[in-house]
Amino acid sequence: MKANLDFINLYPCDRGFATAERVFNFPYLLYVHKGIGIFRIGQTAYPAAMGDLFFCPPGTANTILAHEENPFLLTGIDFRVHDESAALILPNKMNILSDTFRITLINRMVQEYALGRISSREICNSLLSSLLLDLLRSSRFSAARTGEREYAILEYIKDNYERTVTCAEISRVFSYHKSSINRIVTAATGLSIRQYQISLRMKKASELLAYSSRSVGEIASLCGYASQVFFSQQFRAKTGKTPSEYRCGRGKFKE
The missing domain is CATH 1.10.10.60 (Homeodomain-like)
Structure with missing residues (x-):
């Protein structure tokens, strides 16, 4: 499976930060570096804390709500895959706090995308593909x-x-x-x-x-x-x- 990264960020939320309800036409990952709050996917509100990684399928409403005293530091990942059906089998919520491999992939993507160096796009796509394949493999169990x-x-x-x-x-x-x-x-x-x-x-x-x-x-x-x-x-x-x-x-x- 090959994936294409469209956007990734490292976003420090303000206290009580909240988004309006959003519906994307692409699959979306949200990683919590630190902080606590709520991430709503569809009709389900998930408590969110450090190490949580969320998957929101395309066409599904989602909302972020950060805590008033301990707001989020987040990474959002907009991407596309050649086989959309494969991405849809990911669980909506995973915790990867103890998985240094996955965290390293996310942090490296953030760095490469932000700097925009030669071949950064290709490197980001490879890192994202590795992350998704690892998540898909784990989701089978x-x-x-x-x-x-x-x-x-x-x-x-x-x-x-x-x-x-x-x-x-x-x-x-x-x-x-x-x-x-x-x-x-x-x-x-x-x-x-x-x-x-x-x-x-x-x-x-x-x-x-x-x-x-x-x-x-x-x-x-x-x-x-x-x-x-x-x-x-x-x-x-x-x-x-x-x-x-x-x-x-x-x-x-x-x-």
Whole structure:
């Protein structure tokens, strides 16, 4: 998904600041750097505080009301995406106070847009696309701790890439039902556990072929393959090249 940033600001609200009801024909994000108040989206009034990020779909009325004693410092983001339907699945309210990645993306967009340097527009569009993709990915998981659970399971599989990790094993380690494990992995990666393991092995094999002098046989063994022939077949199926062809194409070590 590619997004285009139309406008972004860093706006210190006056005490008791309030907007009239607004209806935009574009999707809109509002981030609260500090302060408290209310942000109304449609018929719902959301309490707003530091770290809250709001999404207002196009065509939906919205209103900002800042507190009398502790007014907002806000960033509003007007943008367009090529796939409007994708943006609409974002929740109306998220809190990203502990997510330094997302906060950094927002702050960098504010800086780039304000300075207007060469390539600032392209950089802002890339930063915004990254932010939206990250938010969309997170919105696929409903439970508050699902992201942590997902990360732990993927880390476990990655740390054991050289051997076959089964749903039953992961179920024992993380105390989840076996039927849930493959669903979690597939939702996070788009791959089954077996496919994800193969992709990890191929990444490791590519790294070793490019940056080590180990033989193809050694690399196959390190990546969990008992058969060099099967490893080479699988590597070619995934990359379009044999291991030797891949290594030669990188201009590195010869067999």
